[in-house]
Amino acid sequence: MSVTLPAGSGRMAGVVRRQGALAVLLAVVVVSLALFPGFRSLDNAGTILVAAAPPMLIALGMTFVIITGGIDLSVGSLYVLGGVVAAWASPYGFVAALAAPLLLCGAIGVLNGVLISRTGMAPFIVTLAALLGARGLMRSISDEGSTTYLVENDAFHRLGTGSLLGVGIQVWLTAVLVALGVVLLNRTRFGHAVQAIGGSEDAAALMGLPVRRIKVGVYLLSGLLAGLAGAINAAKLGSGVTVLGGGMELDAIAAVVIGGTLLTGGSGSIAGTVAGVLLLGVLQNLINQNGDVNSNWQQVISGAFLAAVVVAQTYLARARRTRSP
Amino acid sequence: MTTEALARPRLFTTAWLPRYGVYAAILLLIAYNIAFTPYFLTLSNLRIQLIQAAPVVIVAMGMALVIGTEGIDLSVGSVMALAAALIPLYLGYGVIAAILVSLLAGVAVGLANGLLVAKVGLQPIVATLALFVGGRGLAVVISGGQLKDVRNEDFLYLGSGDLLQIPVLVWIAALLVAVVGFTVRRTVFGRRLLAIGGNRPAAELAGLPVKRVLIGVYVLCAVLASIAGLLSVSRIQSSDASAVGLLIELSAITAVVVGGTPLTGGRVRVLGTVAGALLMQLVVATMIKHDLPPSTTEMVQAVIILVAVYVARERRTR
Numbered sequence: 299m300s301v302t303l304p305a306g307s308g309r310m311a312g313v314v315r316r317q318g319a320l321a322v323l324l325a326v327v328v329v330s331l332a333l334f335p336g337f338r339s340l341d342n343a344g345t346i347l348v349a350a351a352p353p354m355l356i357a358l359g360m361t362f363v364i365i366t367g368g369i370d371l372s373v374g375s376l377y378v379l380g381g382v383v384a385a386w387a388s389p390y391g392f393v394a395a396l397a398a399p400l401l402l403c404g405a406i407g408v409l410n411g412v413l414i415s416r417t418g419m420a421p422f423i424v425t426l427a428a429l430l431g432a433r434g435l436m437r438s439i440s441d442e443g444s445t446t447y448l449v450e451n452d453a454f455h456r457l458g459t460g461s462l463l464g465v466g467i468q469v470w471l472t473a474v475l476v477a478l479g480v481v482l483l484n485r486t487r488f489g490h491a492v493q494a495i496g497g498s499e500d501a502a503a504l505m506g507l508p509v510r511r512i513k514v515g516v517y518l519l520s521g522l523l524a525g526l527a528g529a530i531n532a533a534k535l536g537s538g539v540t541v542l543g544g545g546m547e548l549d550a551i552a553a554v555v556i557g558g559t560l561l562t563g564g565s566g567s568i569a570g571t572v573a574g575v576l577l578l579g580v581l582q583n584l585i586n587q588n589g590d591v592n593s594n595w596q597q598v599i600s601g602a603f604l605a606a607v608v609v610a611q612t613y614l615a616r617a618r619r620t621r622s623p
Numbered sequence: 624m625t626t627e628a629l630a631r632p633r634l635f636t637t638a639w640l641p642r643y644g645v646y647a648a649i650l651l652l653i654a655y656n657i658a659f660t661p662y663f664l665t666l667s668n669l670r671i672q673l674i675q676a677a678p679v680v681i682v683a684m685g686m687a688l689v690i691g692t693e694g695i696d697l698s699v700g701s702v703m704a705l706a707a708a709l710i711p712l713y714l715g716y717g718v719i720a721a722i723l724v725s726l727l728a729g730v731a732v733g734l735a736n737g738l739l740v741a742k743v744g745l746q747p748i749v750a751t752l753a754l755f756v757g758g759r760g761l762a763v764v765i766s767g768g769q770l771k772d773v774r775n776e777d778f779l780y781l782g783s784g785d786l787l788q789i790p791v792l793v794w795i796a797a798l799l800v801a802v803v804g805f806t807v808r809r810t811v812f813g814r815r816l817l818a819i820g821g822n823r824p825a826a827e828l829a830g831l832p833v834k835r836v837l838i839g840v841y842v843l844c845a846v847l848a849s850i851a852g853l854l855s856v857s858r859i860q861s862s863d864a865s866a867v868g869l870l871i872e873l874s875a876i877t878a879v880v881v882g883g884t885p886l887t888g889g890r891v892r893v894l895g896t897v898a899g900a901l902l903m904q905l906v907v908a909t910m911i912k913h914d915l916p917p918s919t920t921e922m923v924q925a926v927i928i929l930v931a932v933y934v935a936r937e938r939r940t941r
Contacts, residue, residue, distance in 0.1 A: 369748075413929070420886045422695075423932050426873065427925040434921030442916050545756075548697070552752055561746045594763040601757020608753070609743050 318611045319557045319573035326580055336587045344466065348534075350579040351472040352377065352527035354572065357550040357557075358479050359520030361571045364554050365483070366516050367496045367563025368421035372410060372428035373524035374546035376403045378539070379436040380528025385447035385538030386439060388454050395454040395533075399525040406432055407521020411514030425517075429547070436540065443540040449532055458533030468530045475523070480568045492516060496563030552600075553578055556607050577603070641935045645882055645898045648927075652905045660912045670790060674858065676904040677796040678703075680897055681851040682871055683878040684803040685844030687896045690879050691807070692820040692840050693888025694740060694747035699848040699875060701758025702732050703868025706852030708766035711773055711862050718777045722853060729849030730842055732758065737838030755872070762864035770863040773856055782857025792854055799847065804893040806843075816840055820888025877903060877924070881931040902927070 330337045356373050363370045380399035387398035406428055413424045437443055449455050460467045483489040491512045494502040503509050532538045551561075557574035559566025578600060585596040640647075656663040682699050689696045706725035713721040732754055739750035773779065784791045807813040815836045819826045827833050848868070856862045880886065881902060882895030903924060910920045 417933055419929070419932050422886060423880055423928060426876065427928040429873070429925075430921045430928070431925035434918040434925065437918035437921070438916065442918060548752060548755060551748070552756065555749050555752075561749060594760045594768060597760025598757045598764060601753045601755075601760065604749075604756060605739070605753035608745060608749055609739070612743055612745060 318614060319570050319577060319607065322607055323573045323577045323580065326577065326584075330580065330584055334584065334587060337584065340464075342583065342587075344464075344469075346576070346579050346583045347469045348466045349582070350575050351466070351468045352531050353546070353549060353553065353579070354472050354575045355475060355523045355527040355530070356546060357553045357571050357575050358476055358568065359523035360547075360550040360554050361479075361557070361559055361566055361568055362483065362492055362516045363421075363520050364551070364559050364561060365492050365496045365563055365566045366513060367499070368414065368513070368516065369425065369551065369561070370410065370517060370520045371422065371425040371547045372406065372432055373520060373550060374548075375429045375432035375436065376406060376521055376524035377528040377531070377546050378541070379403060379406075379432045379439075380525035381532035381535075382436050382440050382447060382528075382538035382540060383525075384454070384529035384532045385449050388447070388449045388451040388532075392451055392453040395449070395451055396457075396526075396529060399529040400522055402435075403432075403521045403525025403528070404518055405521075407518040407524075408514055410521065411517030414517065415510040415513040440538070440540045446540065447538045449536045449538075454533050455536060456533075458530050458535070468534065471530070476568060476572060483568060488512065488515065493564060496565070498564075549578065552604050556604060558611060577607075641883060642895075644934055645895055645902055645931065649898055649902050649905060652902070652909060656905075656909055656912070660909065663912070672901075672904055672908055673793045674790050675908075676900050677790075677792045678851040678855055678858075678868075679871065679874045679878055679904070680796045680900045681799055681854070682848050682868075683875040683882075683896050683900050684799055684893070685847035686872075686875040687879045687882075687884055687891050687893060688803065688807070688816065688840050689747070689844045690820075690876075690884055690886060691816055691888055691891035692837060693823070693886075694837075694840070695876065695886075696736065696751045696841065696844050697748065697872050698732060698736060698751040698754035698758055699844065699851075700868035700871045701755055701762065702729055702845050702848035703852030703855060703871060704759045704762035704864045705729075705732065705765070706849035707856045707862045707867040708762040708864040710778070710853055710856045711771040712765070714773065714775050714778060718775060721778065725849050725853045726846055729846040732849075733842030733845030734838065736845065737841035740841060741834035741837040759864070766862065766864040768865070770861055772861045774860075779857055779860060782854045783860065792858060795850070795854065799850070800893060800897055803847075807891045807893055812836065812839065817889055817891065820890070822889070874900075874903065877928055881928060883931075883935055885935065899931075 336342065356377060360370055360373065380403050383402055384395050384399045388395040410421075410425055410428050413419060414421050440446070456467065457471075458468055462470055481489075483492065491502065491507045491509075494505065494507060495509055495512055499509060553574035554566070554571050555561060555574070556577060557567065557570030557572070559570060581600055581603060582596055585599065662668060682703070686696055686699065705728045709725045709728055710721050713724045735754060736747075736751050739745045739753070740747050743750075780791060781795070782792050786794055807816070815826070815831050818829070818831060819833055819836055823833065851871075852867055855867050878900035879896050880899070882897070882899030883892045884890060884896060906923060906927065907920055910923065
């Protein structure tokens with residue numbers, strides 16, 4: 299059983315958890331700036347941000363899902379599906395290239411939400427089925443992976459490759475959506491309901507919150523963001539790549555957890571998730587930079603980091619909690 | 624069951640579905656195949672089906688134990704890869720040494736998972752996610768990222784040989800199923816495991832050694848996964864750490880869940896899990912035989928998972 303923090307009394311512990319990821323991120327960045335000359339350039343910072351944009355979008359949606367106490371395993375498949383559908387629709391115009399993945403992935407998100415909230419089936423299982431279903435759909439659209447659709451729309455292509463004030467358009471877009479996500483979670487009734495449901499679903503229902511609708515909304519959000527992330531990736535690469543997005547969902551969960559959001563729901567922060575995604579991104583960047591480090595070590599180091607950060611957070615939160623009653 | 628239901632037994636009920644639905648589905652699928660699929664009822668075909676299902680069955684046994692404690696283990700594929708990577712490195716010291724080393728790797732991973740879950744108090748999905756991410760990387764690093772052929776005849780017997788005209792691999796899987804079934808049904812450890820999954824605070828209050836049992840469960844799960852890993856090497860006659868056991872955690876969880884074990888813990892259906900694994904294998908085989916593409920197979924699998932869990936869910940609320 300993980301440390302479950304009651305709202306209010308766990309505020310201190312919550313701050314520790316949230317700032318834990320940020321502190322580790324800053325430490326890693328400072329050390330890297332000192333040790334690795336290649337890390338210091340502005341170009342490299344841009345590379346990190348551009349690479350982090352799609353995982354960031356997926357982790358943003360995942361944060362909402364996890365705060366309700368759920369989980370969404372389908373986002374990796376939706377990411378790939380979104381990319382293929384966006385490329386497939388791109389000859390029909392910019393709007394089509396963006397709308398097609400959002401409609402399809404959003405619909406699958408709604409299906410997840412409806413199944414979870416109406417039938418009481420575990421989110422893990424429903425979204426595992428969606429993982430398989432979306433992958434199947436992606437393969438059938440791409441003729442079992444043998445057809446790669448090219449992005450044939452310059453405006454859409456620019457969404458992934460263009461830049462504004464020296465910063466990639468997709469980074470701007472991601473930043474805006476993250477900011478909107480923060481407002482949505484902390485300043486709206488929807489966001490408050492999301493947190494209430496994660497704290498206690500029964501209590502939220504007794505308070506008269508539309509629990510089912512909120513849950514559907516959360517999985518819709520997750521599906522939309524995964525589809526958008528896929529579309530942006532397709533725009534960047536110029537084609538819808540059918541290689542499985544295996545592990546994207548688990549990377550996103552790892553980032554959210556490193557960011558201090560509890561998998562038991564009820565408590566979490568988007569700022570923490572941003573720090574979690576960037577931390578994993580910086581690690582990857584460092585390993586890519588150092589040619590003498592085998593790229594397989596990247597997984598090992600990411601895994602070790604995940605374990606270390608999560609264990610440290612757990613102990614810190616526990617220590618703080620026992621000290622301040 | 625309500626008294627009304629007792630008073631008027633209905634001829635057609637669906638009460639048996641949650642428990643026996645998966646067996647019924649297998650029988651239906653077999654009947655369909657016998658009728659419509661040429662060469663289905665041949666010895667060689669049945670052998671292939673069993674051999675292909677065996678690794679998933681073995682991994683799913685461990686997964687069922689973990690899920691019985693209301694846990695989950697995402698690291699099983701990485702454990703298979705680790706075991707597979709170690710085999711060619713240690714075969715020079717003998718078959719037994721190589722097997723022991725890969726089993727030890729399983730014990731080590733299981734201990735790490737178990738300690739993170741039981742002592743640190745991490746959620747199982749997070750605790751095992753770390754080794755899911757890192758374990759395969761480690762396996763690839765160990766093996767140097769190369770596919771290695773394995774030529775040791777004694778070792779190859781495990782995965783490619785026959786005993787009494789039945790593949791040794793199938794014997795081993797059956798034996799492990801029997802061991803796990805016995806553990807769950809007949810041992811103190813099994814009863815404690817179910818008690819922890821059913822109600823952990825109560826198990827703690829009752830003075831059960833919760834942490835030790837949890838650690839034991841994760842070690843068992845990882846050891847079963849490493850057995851599956853070394854058997855896969857023996858069957859394929861080569862070791863590829865980046866490919867062995869890829870996505871098997873999803874297949875194993877699917878087999879467990881389709882077999883009627885609830886994710887909420889407290890119950891383990893051992894034979895149901897075997898049936899779940901065989902059903903998914905049969906679905907794939909049937910669709911391949913009828914020239915249906917993998918995409919359709921995946922969508923059908925998704926529907927089967929949802930139906931199986933939906934049916935099981937109804938039973939719990941009743």
